[in-house]
């Protein structure tokens with residue numbers, strides 16, 4: 001699985017949100033690398049997932065403020081998408097901490113698919129003039 005690469009094409013035209021999106025890609029890259037390592041421990045994996053989901057939660061709060069300013073008509077719908085991620089992230093973290101059997105590559109792929117689709121497609125309506 002290739003590491004996701006952020007590019008200027010995905011900028012939403014806000015310095016803070018763009019910086020946070022870059023950081024999410026970095027954290028995702030770290031998780032992808034770890035998931036591909038046969039000797040990665042469950043603790044390392046749990047910490048990488050926790051790092052990504054914790055940062056995502058903080059980022060959603062910042063981004064939702066921008067949605068209110070730039071595209072309030074999409075605020076509620078977009079917030080629901082963030083809520084769905086928060087709920088799924090909590091479930092994955094519970095499973096990891098409870099010692100449930102997990103496939104690290106499947107776990108990383110699921111998080112990557114959501115983050116990449118969300119940032120590269122859904123968040124693009126945040127660009128000035130896009131909504």
Ligand SMILES: [Fe+2]
Pocket residue numbers: 063078082118122123
């Ligand atoms: Fe978003």
